[in-house]
Each structure stands twice: as structure tokens, then as C-alpha cells.
Amino acid sequence: MNKLISVEEIRTMLQYLKAVGNTDYGVRETRLLGLCLLIATLSFGFIFYQLGFTAIVQMDCVYFLLYMGLLYGSLKSDSRIINELMLLSSLSQVLIITIFFIGTGPGLHLYSIGMIPTAYVVIDPHYTKQRMRVISCCIIGLVFAETQTFFSPIYTIAENIQYILKASVTFSVSFMVFGFYYLFFNDIERQSNMLKHLSEIDELTQLANRRHFMNVLDNVSCSSKQHSLLFIDLDHFKLINDNYGHIVGDDVLIDASRVLRDFCSDGEIVARLGGEEFAILLINNPRQSAIARATSLCKSIETRQVPIKGKSEVLVSYTASIGVSNLTNDINHSLSLADDAMYLAKQQGRNQAIFL
Numbered sequence: 309m310n311k312l313i314s315v316e317e318i319r320t321m322l323q324y325l326k327a328v329g330n331t332d333y334g335v336r337e338t339r340l341l342g343l344c345l346l347i348a349t350l351s352f353g354f355i356f357y358q359l360g361f362t363a364i365v366q367m368d369c370v371y372f373l374l375y376m377g378l379l380y381g382s383l384k385s386d387s388r389i390i391n392e393l394m395l396l397s398s399l400s401q402v403l404i405i406t407i408f409f410i411g412t413g414p415g416l417h418l419y420s421i422g423m424i425p426t427a428y429v430v431i432d433p434h435y436t437k438q439r440m441r442v443i444s445c446c447i448i449g450l451v452f453a454e455t456q457t458f459f460s461p462i463y464t465i466a467e468n469i470q471y472i473l474k475a476s477v478t479f480s481v482s483f484m485v486f487g488f489y490y491l492f493f494n495d496i497e498r499q500s501n502m503l504k505h506l507s508e509i510d511e512l513t514q515l516a517n518r519r520h521f522m523n524v525l526d527n528v529s530c531s532s533k534q535h536s537l538l539f540i541d542l543d544h545f546k547l548i549n550d551n552y553g554h555i556v557g558d559d560v561l562i563d564a565s566r567v568l569r570d571f572c573s574d575g576e577i578v579a580r581l582g583g584e585e586f587a588i589l590l591i592n593n594p595r596q597s598a599i600a601r602a603t604s605l606c607k608s609i610e611t612r613q614v615p616i617k618g619k620s621e622v623l624v625s626y627t628a629s630i631g632v633s634n635l636t637n638d639i640n641h642s643l644s645l646a647d648d649a650m651y652l653a654k655q656q657g658r659n660q661a662i663f664l
């Protein structure tokens with residue numbers, strides 16, 4: 309049984325992930341970061357205003373306007389540069405306040421710790437240099453603020469106020485670390501779900517692919533021998549491609565996949581095995597009912613008319629040959645029996661269903 313992932317599928321996944329990485333990576337997170345920075349600047353600005361530290365309040369006003377601009381920019385354009393600017397601006401803000409105005413006592417510089425996981429979340433993994441730049445600046449800034457002795461802070465903060473500030477900083481930094489790590493893992497989960505979906509789905513028809521179909525068959529209990537397999541192959545499909553082109557051929561495949569999907573009842577599964585071949589697992593359908601359903605499927609397919617884009621007066625009709633077999637524990641054998649039955653249907657004139 310072929311459970312290996314094909315080169316074509318890996319290529320599709322990589323293209324998809326690349327597209328995700330280049331378009332919407334971190335946009336949501338960048339906007340959240342911008343909002344957090346605005347709220348933090350407002351709240352700490354208010355505390356400093358209450359303490360009468362006007363120089364810090366004035367500086368905070370400038371940063372507030374800067375964050376507004378960056379947040380507006382993140383709504384309008386690519387977040388690639390904006391998220392780095394946000395992180396570096398907020399780093400410079402906490403370091404300037406710490407080094408020149410209040411010292412390390414209130415712990416405002418510890419925001420740089422929260423910026424490290426944040427940088428991991430908002431900066432696209434493709435831009436490693438950008439991430440490393442922010443993370444290095446955070447570490448250097450933190451060490452510098454802790455060890456510098458050249459500047460003595462302009463304002464002195466009473467011990468009890470220092471405790472209040474420390475508590476607020478600890479709370480907001482923890483919130484930032486956990487919040488952004490939550491988004492980080494959420495993003496990983498989203499991407500792995502996308503990968504799982506891509507590895508199970510045929511891109512053109514959005515039906516299950518062969519691997520997923522075989523996995524489903526693996527997990528179906530065959531003890532009661534009530535299930536059947538249909539092996540469906542469109543007739544003279546090459547002629548459709550040759551006469552109308554591959555794009556029309558693709559439209560026919562999409563149309564056929566719609567008919568097959570509608571044909572399935574709850575719990576049944578249809579897959580595109582490759583090319584113009586499809587398979588269906590019929591649950592609780594022994595021989596007679598499987599043949600009746602397969603024959604009615606042939607009839608529904610032969611009534612289909614696919615319009616050609618730009619030439620709606622031309623309609624393409626097609627038919628299918630269907631092989632039917634019982635599903636046993638030997639899945640490969642059951643599928644190959646259905647395949648043989650389908651070939652027999654082709655030999656006997658096509659557009660019909662045969663049970664083997």
C-alpha cells in the first residue's frame with residue numbers, strides 16, 4: 309500500500325506554505341502588538357503623569373503617535389518592516405525611560421524579555437536576520453541597562469511606587485510572553501492542520517486523494533462484508549483533452565467530482581485515485597444494491613453537460629465505466645478486483661457498471 313507522500317504533493321505543500329509565509333504571516337500578530345504597545349504607553353504614561361514625570365509623559369506622547377502610525381501602516385501594507393520597527397521602537401522607549409529617567413528599579417527594561425518571544429511570533433521565519441537583529445538588540449539593551457553606570461536617573465521613585473510599577477511590569481511582561489507564545493503554537497497548529505489537509509486532498513477536485521482513501525479503507529471494518537468499492541474511469545477522456553484542450557479536461561474532472569460527491573451518502577467517501585480515475589467506498593451496500601447504485605451513477609454521469617468557458621453554446625458530454633467489488637480485509641485485492649471489473653466494463657462497450 310502506498311502511504312508515501314509524492315514529490316508532486318510535497319511541491320504543492322511547499323508552494324502553499326511559501327505563499328502563506330509571503331502574504332499573511334504575522335499580520336494579525338503585528339496588529340495585536342501595535343494595540344498592546346498603544347495600551348501600555350497610555351497606561352504607563354498615565355502613571356508617570358500622576359507621578360509628575362512630565363519629561364517621560366512628553367516622550368510617551370511621541371511614542372504613542374509613532375505606534376499609531378505603525379498600526380495604521382500595518383492595516384495598509386505588508387507587515388515585514390513594520391513589525392521590526394514596532395519592536396525596536398518599544399525597546400528604545402523602555403531603555404530610554406530606564407537609563408535616563410527612572411533607573412532599573414521599577415523594572416521597565418524587562419519588557420525587552422517579553423519582546424524575544426514576540427519577535428518569534430510577529431516576524432516571518434523566512435526573515436531570520438530580522439528576527440536575530442531584534443533579539444540581539446533586546447539582549448544587548450537588557451545587559452546595557454543592568455550594567456551601565458554613566459547615567460544617573462533624573463527621577464527618583466519612592467520604594468512603594470517602585471513595587472507597584474514592578475508588579476505592573478511583571479504582569480504585563482508575563483501576559484506578553486504567554487500571549488504571544490499562545491499565538492505561536494496556535495500558528496504551528498494551523499499550519500500543521502493545513503499540511504494534513506493538503507496531504508489528504510487532491511488539489512484539482514478537492515476530493516480525497518489515493519493515500520487518504522487507502523487510509524480510510526484500512527480503518528473500515530470488513531467483518532460483515534457489507535461494503536463495496538466502485539472503481540470509476542471516465543471514458544475516452546484523452547479525446548476530450550485532444551478535442552477541447554486540457555483546461556476543458558480539468559473542468560470535466562471537476563464536474564465529475566461534483567456528481568460523485570453528491571452521489572455519496574453520509575459516511576461514504578469518494579477519492580480521485582489519479583488522472584481520470586476515481587473510487588468510492590459504499591458503506592453497507594452489498595452486491596445487488598452496489599450494482600444498482602453504480603448503474604444509476606452511470607446514468608447520472610451520461611446526462612452531464614459541461615459548458616466550455618467563453619463558448620457556452622458548446623457543451624461537453626462524457627460517460628464513465630464502473631467496476632464494483634466487495635470490500636474485504638485484503639484492500640489491495642478488493643481494489644484490484646474493482647479495477648478488473650472496470651476494464652471489463654470498458655471492453656463490453658463502456659458507460660456501464662460490472663461487479664466482480
Ligand SMILES: Nc1nc2c(ncn2[C@@H]2O[C@H](COP(=O)(O)OP(=O)(O)OP(=O)(O)O)[C@@H](O)[C@H]2O)c(=O)[nH]1
Binds near residue numbers: 557582654
Ligand atoms: N485535463 C487533464 N487530463 C488528465 C489529467 N490527468 C490525466 N489526464 C489525461 O487523461 C488521459 C487518460 O487517457 P487514457 O488513459 O488513454 O484513457 P481514456 O482516453 O479515458 O480511454 P479509456 O480509459 O480507454 O476510455 C490522458 O490523456 C492524460 O493526459 C488531468 O489532471 N487533467
